[in-house]
Amino acid sequence: MAQFKSDFLNVLDQRGFIHQGSDLEGLDALAAKEIVTGYVGYDATATSIHIGNLITVTLLYWLQETGHRPISLMGGGTSMVGDPSFRDDQRQLLSVEKINTNIESIKRVYSRILRYGDGPTDAIMVNNADWLLKLNYVEFLRDVGRYFSVNRMLSFDSVKLRLDREQSLSFLEFNYMIMQGYDFVELNRRYGTVLQMGGSDQWGNIINGVELSHRMGGAQLYALTTPLLTTSSGQKMGKTANGAVWLNGDLFSPYDFWQYFRNTEDADVEKWLKIFTRLPLDEIARIAALGGSEINEAKKILATEITAIVHGREAAEQAAETARAFFESGTSSANLPTTTIDRGPNEEWQLGRTTAAIIVASGLVSSGSEARRKIEEGAVRINDRLISDPKEIVFWQDLYEDTGAFKVQLGKKKVVLVRPV
């Protein structure tokens, strides 16, 4: 692709952030001569954002880093409606209280990555509930609704899935794209925002804002989307057995987070290094070129760098060290994820608990049946001993002395310390 004039687009281009953009040349020219204010909107549907969102937060990081002003928009208003894009079912309606708690919880991650403040390129955080909840229905329809064509809205890919499956698309949800379009216009009025960015699934929603501004006689706005994160084998990124890879440590521990990236497929290492880390491109090129098993070194760097960005350098180093101890030295560190097991008041629990009970307590399986199955499959080790009987009693006196806990392993990679209380 041709070289851009602005640092901003050059960085994004070289690192593989650009999937689609409206009038990239115009945006480039603008970014080359003045400070551009750009934003990304985030749902408040959970208490944390996940890996899929991290790519756009990083986008905001680079926006700021190249001399512009990022806005992180909390969807306090739009989350009341629920984005139907590429979903085949209706979202559950969230209460106002829930949305607000979610926003409070989500905020923490951003301040680690972006620099907030009052300066010209300091990031600001806004909530679209501030204007969306005050709208007057008829007024809004007349001022904004008149510019939306239902015919055109129905033609968007984002709602096709729903329509093709003959699933209901409620009028409530149908309004989501109108609200998001209006957000863009409103942010332009309030903060001179001219750029909205997001994942490729947001293209339709973003373009709606660009066109709305145009039709309302407002400023020229720009859209930019990032590629959808998929692994080379075609799977959606960020999903594990337990759900999404959350950025908040209480939902997904730094150790597990580090492990998630340590297990990156070979083919994805360079792509992830460019997108998620801040390492210089020439260094990325060097470590990504490592062949064969040496690529594992690159994966460790990748895991540590991303974990440092999200959880802090110290937590990242600790996760790396914990993993090194477990995988390379075979020792168990007290920093491994830990759960507890009740010693219990019962007489029969005086001496210990069954292997099955301990595995369940580790959280590695969700039921006694699953624990039995895993034992039969030869997948379980307690204190480094292969377990074959789910009814066998493990005695309290067999605790590992250094950690004061049982070391429970499921498979080759998952390990949890279970501490009696």
Added chain:
RNA sequence: GGGAGAGUGUCCCGAGUGGCAAAGGGGGCGGACUGUAAAUCCGCUGGCUAAGCCUUCGUAGGUUCGAGUCCUACCUCUCCCA
């Protein structure tokens, strides 16, 4: 308001019209091979005090020795007509 259809193992898709813990995929998990990779092969994928018992096919009733399957009502959705 009238007519025609749909809702299956709480990850998804999807067979099943009286004997069903319910075919087959995908995904996920475990094992083998490796490098904590990919690909490939094999196994597992409702719960429990476990050769037994309990719960599950939109919801609630009913028929039957026995219901995902038949009947009734209701809910949700889709399409056509008004």
